[in-house]
Amino acid sequence: xxxxxxxxxxxxxxxxxxxxxxxxxxxxxxxxxxxxxxxxxxxxxxxxxxxxxxxxxxxxxxxxxxxxxxxxxxxxxxxxxxxxxxxxxxxxxxxxxxxxxxxxxxxxxxxxxxxxxxxxxxxxxxxxxxxxxxxxxxxxxxxxxxxxxxxxxxxxxxxxxxxxxxxxxxxxxxxxxxxxxxxxxxxxxxxxxxxxxxxxxxxxxxxxxxxxxxxxxxxxxxxxxxxxxxxxxxxxxxxxxxxxxxxxxxxxxxxxxxxxxxxxxxxxxxxxxxxxxxxxxxxxxxxxxxxxxxxxxxxxxxxxxxxxxxxxxxxxxxxxxxxxxxxxxxxxxxxxxxxxxxxxxxxxxxxxxxxxxxxxxxxxx
Amino acid sequence: xxxxxxxxxxxxxxxxxxxxxxxxxxxxxxxxxxxxxxxxxxxxxxxxxxxxxxxxxxxxxxxxxxxxxxxxxxxxxxxxxxxxxxxxxxxxxxxxxxxxxxxxxxxxxxxxxxxxxxxxxxxxxxxxxxxxxxxxxxxxxxxxxxxxxxxxxxxxxxxxxxxxxxxxxxxxxxxxxxxxxxxxxxxxxxxxxxxxxxxxxxxxxxxxxxxxxxxxxxxxxxxxxxxxxxxxxxxxxxxxxxxxxxxxxxxxxxxxxxxxxxxxxxxxxxxxxxxxxxxxxxxxxxxxxxxxxxxxxxxxxxxxxxxxxxxxxxxxxxxxxxxxxxxxxxxxxxxxxxxxxxxxxxxxxxxxxxxxxxxxxxxxx
DNA sequence: CCACTTATGTAACCAGTTAACGTATGTCGG
DNA sequence: CCGACATACGTTAACTGGTTACATAAGTGG
Numbered sequence: 001x002x003x004x005x006x007x008x009x010x011x012x013x014x015x016x017x018x019x020x021x022x023x024x025x026x027x028x029x030x031x032x033x034x035x036x037x038x039x040x041x042x043x044x045x046x047x048x049x050x051x052x053x054x055x056x057x058x059x060x061x062x063x064x065x066x067x068x069x070x071x072x073x074x075x076x077x078x079x080x081x082x083x084x085x086x087x088x089x090x091x092x093x094x095x096x097x098x099x100x101x102x103x104x105x106x107x108x109x110x111x112x113x114x115x116x117x118x119x120x121x122x123x124x125x126x127x128x129x130x131x132x133x134x135x136x137x138x139x140x141x142x143x144x145x146x147x148x149x150x151x152x153x154x155x156x157x158x159x160x161x162x163x164x165x166x167x168x169x170x171x172x173x174x175x176x177x178x179x180x181x182x183x184x185x186x187x188x189x190x191x192x193x194x195x196x197x198x199x200x201x202x203x204x205x206x207x208x209x210x211x212x213x214x215x216x217x218x219x220x221x222x223x224x225x226x227x228x229x230x231x232x233x234x235x236x237x238x239x240x241x242x243x244x245x246x247x248x249x250x251x252x253x254x255x256x257x258x259x260x261x262x263x264x265x266x267x268x269x270x271x272x273x274x275x276x277x278x279x280x281x282x283x284x285x286x287x288x289x290x291x292x293x294x295x296x297x298x299x300x301x302x303x304x305x306x307x308x309x310x311x312x313x314x315x316x317x318x319x320x321x322x323x324x325x326x327x328x329x330x331x332x333x334x335x336x337x338x339x340x341x342x343x344x345x346x347x348x349x350x351x352x353x354x355x356x357x358x359x360x361x362x363x364x365x
Numbered sequence: 366x367x368x369x370x371x372x373x374x375x376x377x378x379x380x381x382x383x384x385x386x387x388x389x390x391x392x393x394x395x396x397x398x399x400x401x402x403x404x405x406x407x408x409x410x411x412x413x414x415x416x417x418x419x420x421x422x423x424x425x426x427x428x429x430x431x432x433x434x435x436x437x438x439x440x441x442x443x444x445x446x447x448x449x450x451x452x453x454x455x456x457x458x459x460x461x462x463x464x465x466x467x468x469x470x471x472x473x474x475x476x477x478x479x480x481x482x483x484x485x486x487x488x489x490x491x492x493x494x495x496x497x498x499x500x501x502x503x504x505x506x507x508x509x510x511x512x513x514x515x516x517x518x519x520x521x522x523x524x525x526x527x528x529x530x531x532x533x534x535x536x537x538x539x540x541x542x543x544x545x546x547x548x549x550x551x552x553x554x555x556x557x558x559x560x561x562x563x564x565x566x567x568x569x570x571x572x573x574x575x576x577x578x579x580x581x582x583x584x585x586x587x588x589x590x591x592x593x594x595x596x597x598x599x600x601x602x603x604x605x606x607x608x609x610x611x612x613x614x615x616x617x618x619x620x621x622x623x624x625x626x627x628x629x630x631x632x633x634x635x636x637x638x639x640x641x642x643x644x645x646x647x648x649x650x651x652x653x654x655x656x657x658x659x660x661x662x663x664x665x666x667x668x669x670x671x672x673x674x675x676x677x678x679x680x681x682x683x684x685x686x687x688x689x690x691x692x693x694x695x696x697x698x699x700x701x702x703x704x705x706x707x708x709x710x711x712x713x714x715x716x717x718x719x720x721x722x723x724x725x726x727x728x729x730x
Numbered sequence: 731c732c733a734c735t736t737a738t739g740t741a742a743c744c745a746g747t748t749a750a751c752g753t754a755t756g757t758c759g760g
Numbered sequence: 761c762c763g764a765c766a767t768a769c770g771t772t773a774a775c776t777g778g779t780t781a782c783a784t785a786a787g788t789g790g
Contacts, residue, residue, distance in 0.1 A: 004387065006406045007380040008747065009776045015372040016777090022369065033737070041371045042779050043738085070736025071786040155696070164696065212600065226664070228593050235577065235666020237697055243663045245696055248613045248656055291613055298608045299591070299664035301600020331520070331529065331610055332602055373778060374745040381746090398768070407748050408769085435767025436755040 013049070014364070016041055020049045021058070021363065024078050025103065029062055031073035050076055058082050058363070080105065083146035085358060086135065087350030088180070089193065089343075090127050090152040092116050092167055092220075097127075097134040098347040102146075104203070104355055109344065110134035120170035128183050135184070145184040147357050149350035150176050151196035153223060157238045160190035164239075167221050187361070189353055193217065194225035194241060195232050196349030197339065201306050202227055203352045205340040210304035214241070214296045215339075217309035218289060218318075220264070222251045224296055232353070243292045254288035257281065268314035282314075283321045290325030297330050308339025378414070379729070381406055385414045386423070386728065389443050390468065394427055396438035415441055423447050423728070445470065448511035450723060451500065452715030453545070454558065454708075455492045455517040457481050457532055457585075462492075462499040463712040467511075469568070469720055474709065475499035485535035493548050500549070510549040512722050514715035515541050516561035518588060522603045525555035529604075532586050552726070554718055558582065559590035559606060560597050561714030562704065566671050567592055568717045570705040575669035579606070579661045580704075582674035583654060583683075585629070587616045589661055597718070608657045619653035622646065633679035647679075648686045655690030662695050673704025 016039075023038045024030055032050070036043045053059040060079050064072040080103035089096040097110040112130045114123055127150070135142055154165030160177020181188035198215030201207040207215075213227040224241035226233045233240050244251030258267055258281055270278035297305060305326075311318060319338070326333045339345055381404075388403045389395055397415070401408045418424040425444050429437040445468035454461040462475040477495045479488055492515070500507055519530030525542020546553035563580030566572040572580075578592040589606035591598045598605050609616035623632055623646055635643035662670060670691075676683060684703070691698045704710055 004380070004384050006384045006404050007377045009377065009778095011380065012372045012374065012377060012746095012777060015369070015376065019369055019371045031737080039371050044780095045778060047738090048777085067788085068736085069734080069788060071738075071788095073737055228598065233593065233665075236668045236699060237666060239663065239696060240666035241664060242666070242696065243660065246656075246659055246663055246694060249660075291611075294611055295608065295614075295660040296664050298604070298611055299606060299661050300598075301602060301605035301607070303601045329611060331604060331607065334601060374747095374776095377746060377777095396768080409749095410747060412769090413746085432757085433767085434757060434765085436757095436769070438768055 013052075016045060017049050017053065018364075020046055021053065021078070024050075024059065024076060029075055029077050031065075031075050033073060035076075078103065083358065083362075084135075084140055084144055085351055085354035086131055086145055086148045086184070087196075087347045087352075087354055088127055088131055088148065088150040089196075089346035089350065090123060090150055090176070091193070091346070092153065094343070095123075095127050095130050096344060096347040097130045098344065098351050099134050099138050099140065100351045100355070102355070102358065104351060106348070106351070107140070108134050108138035109347070110137070117169055120168070120174050123168065123171070124174070124179060127180075131180075131183055142184050145186050146362060147186055147354040148180045148184060148188040149196075149354040149357070150180050150188070150190045151193040151346040151350045151353075152176060152190065153193050153221065155237065155239045155242060156190050156192050156234075158234070160188065162190075163237060187357065189357055191232065191234065191350075191353060192223070192225060192238065192241070193346045194223040195227075195234060196225070196353060197308050197341075197345040198225035198227050198306065198349065199232055199352045200341060200345045200349035201308070201339060202230060204348070205306075205345070206337045207304050207306055210302070212300060212302040213304050213306060214293070214300055214302045214334075215306045215308060216289070216293055216296075218307060218312055219310040220255045220259075222254065222289060222292065222309070224292070226296070226300060226302075228300070241296065243295050246292075246295070249292040249295060250288045251292050254285050257288075258285045264311055264314075268311070268317050272314075272317045282317060286318060286321035287325045290322055290329055293322075294326060294329035294333075297326070297334060302334055305334050305336045306339055307336065308341070308345055310343075312338055381410060382414050382418065383729075385411055386418065386443070389415075389424065389441060394440050394442050396430075396440050398438060400441075443468070448723065448727075449500075449505055449509055450716055450719035451496055451510055451513045451549070452561075452712045452717075452719060453492055453496055453513065453515040454561075454711035454715065455488060455515055455541070456558070456711070457518065459708070460488075460492050460495050461709060461712040462495045463709065463716050464499050464503050464505065465716045465720070467720070467723065469716060471713070471716065472505070473499050473503035474712070475502070482534055485533070485539050488533065488536070489539070489544060492545075496545075496548055507549050510551050511727060512552050512554070512719040513545045513549060514554040514556065514561075514719035514722070515545050516556055516558040516711040516715045516718075517541060518558050518586065520602065520604045520607060521555050521557050521599075523599070525553065527555075528602060552722065554722055556597065556599065556715075556718060557588070557590060557603060557606070558711045559588040560592075560599060561590070561718060562673050562706075562710040563590035563592045563671065563714065564597055564717045565706055565710045565714035566673070566704060567595055569713070570671075570710070571702045572669050572671055575667070577665060577667040578669050578671060579658070579665055579667045579699075580671045580673060581654070581658055581661075583672060583677055584675040585620045585624075587619065587654060587657065587674075589657070591661070591665060591667075593665070606661065608660050611657075611660070614657040614660060615653045616657050619650050622653075623650045629676055629679075633676070633682050637679075637682045647682060651683060651686035652690045655687055655694055658687075659691060659694035659698075662691075662699060667699055670699050670701045671704055672701065673706070673710055675708075677703055 080101040165171035176190040445466040530536035541555040559582040
């Protein structure tokens with residue numbers, strides 16, 4: 001599996017560069033001695049590494065700390081502004097774009113609506129112009145975008161092409177990654193939206209300390225994402241987590257039943273107020289959800305089950321029955337938590353995916 | 366996730382030792398120059414590494430190749446007999462033990478029957494005495510066993526304790542790894558049998574080139590194992606793949622239905638001969654199997670689906686309908702192959718698990 | 731202005747790797 | 761039997777990267 005190459009001396013420098021860079025990014029601002037203490041490396045080594053990193057433009061010297069004892073130490077900082085990444089959520093009826101620096105700090109966010117039945121070219125154009133507007137609006141030169149990642153519903157294959165979309169017209173077959181790469185002339189990635197939301201939760205949300213995560217995006221058309229070992233697990237054809245397509249699970253028409261009379265929000269509100277019919281419909285929906293969720297839970301046995309997406313705003317009206325049905329179906333149900341992000345989770349996960357790519361390919365791990 | 370420690374010079378040696386050792390094990394027998402060419406390291410480095418390994422007893426010098434041009438080169442070989450591992454399959458009605466050297470070469474195999482309703486202590490004693498007999502019979506000193514791994518049906522947690530067994534009496538709560546460790550006074554591991562069978566297929570069977578694998582052990586009580594990235598994925602509580610417990614899947618009583626009249630083998634034979642009733646029953650069984658399999662496939666989206674276990678001997682009588690139902694249920698069904706091992710697959714997978722442990726902990730990666 | 735504290739600069743040394751070159755030990759052809 | 765050839769072995773020198781040790785620089789506090 002792991003290709004193991006022999007090491008000449010430069011391997012050491014690579015390793016130590018990574019260690020130092022990682023420590024510096026965690027600390028934000030640090031002196032040579034501090035970094036030495038943290039990493040376990042000698043001051044000299046840290047200095048040599050930082051010199052190299054400085055030449056490459058990834059590290060800058062910051063003004064020294066004043067008022068401290070002893071000779072003032074030079075301080076260094078990671079240049080989070082050396083490059084930027086863009087994360088895009090191309091949803092059914094809206095587009096969310098996030099611009100982040102190399103520390104993952106979100107600098108700007110852009111939202112646009114898009115018609116649910118908009119043809120693919122229109123949707124793509126909306127995503128493109130929103131992305132450009134987001135970057136331009138933040139005053140970042142377009143050439144400084146190092147990577148773009150896009151999330152969307154449906155099955156996205158390894159190459160970033162949409163292998164199958166059931167809900168968006170003309171979406172199947174679109175080479176989302178290929179097209180997004182042209183927006184800024186950089187590498188681009190694409191993935192399933194639920195997978196990206198899971199990534200976001202693992203990065204900064206409620207799944208930070210979990211290794212294996214199942215994320216369920218509840219909404220008009222439920223979807224699921226899987227993280228194994230903290231990393232996105234897409235599967236052979238990008239379809240991992242697509243349990244909803246199994247007839248026995250019933251996700252296909254779960255929401256249909258729910259919104260037969262009125263909007264989902266209305267049904268949830270009515271159920272919250274105690275309306276028996278609404279309560280029954282919500283319970284039915286929760287049970288359908290739980291069947292699919294438990295199939296995923298039994299297959300993967302994750303540390304954590306995260307519920308997000310539009311309907312998750314309903315709160316305990318939905319979670320109560322869901323928890324009950326889950327406990328009923330699973331041998332030992334994992335902890336169940338709600339998403340900590342609103343409708344930005346997919347874009348945020350896309351940012352994380354783009355950053356992963358940058359860290360691996362450009363910063364070199 | 367990956368703890369990244371800084372590297373002093375000795376890290377290089379560690380890496381190069383691993384590279385060299387790996388190359389030597391692959392080649393079987395090699396000279397310094399050959400190893401240098403393979404690994405990309407200089408002859409001196411290879412020599413220094415092999416000296417160290419020789420002192421530790423892991424490498425020996427073999428007689429030089431005769432009849433070749435030039436000065437005869439010293440040849441080295443990995444000492445596969447430096448240590449041994451034992452893999453045990455503690456099944457419902459039989460126990461299979463395999464003894465292997467550090468190359469994974471199986472030197473001896475021992476089988477014992479055990480009553481399906483035997484209490485836990487009796488089953489454990491049978492496993493213990495079969496293991497000892499296997500090792501003693503091969504003329505290997507008991508102290509030279511470096512690791513033992515055991516596989517059994519049911520949910521086995523991280524520590525090697527059986528968290529839940531539905532089929533074996535008194536089996537739930539047994540600390541299988543802890544007890545097996547006492548047999549030879551070495552580290553011991555325990556895992557679910559289907560998981561181990563999957564590992565065996567990935568190691569030497571029909572799943573060698575797959576990264577993500579779902580293995581389904583078909584039999585009186587179907588079970589499933591999951592490999593992600595070529596590595597065993599057990600999940601939080603060891604229950605990954607336990608899709609059979611989901612009522613909608615129907616694995617619980619799938620076999621019941623099959624064997625209602627006569628044994629399974631008889632039903633399969635009758636179906637093979639064209640008996641309509643038997644054909645219907647097999648088809649029903651295949652459909653149940655396919656529902657659970659497709660839940661796993663949709664959750665994990667593996668590269669390969671492997672079918673093994675007792676009933677897999679039935680062949681196309683079962684696989685035909687199974688394939689059909691799978692294609693029906695999955696968006697894009699993965700390749701389906703049969704296990705290449707007979708009833709040794711679990712013991713062989715246990716050997717692999719023990720070897721993994723040895724290679725990681727003792728040979729040090 | 732002096733003591734103290736902390737960072738920097740320099741030099742010596744160590745571990746691991748590689749390259750170069752001479753030497754040893756076999757086969758092959760006469 | 762002997763010389764040409766091929767290949768491996770042994771030794772030395774040089775390089776890279778890292779660490780320790782110690783003298784020196786540049787601040788703060790009394």
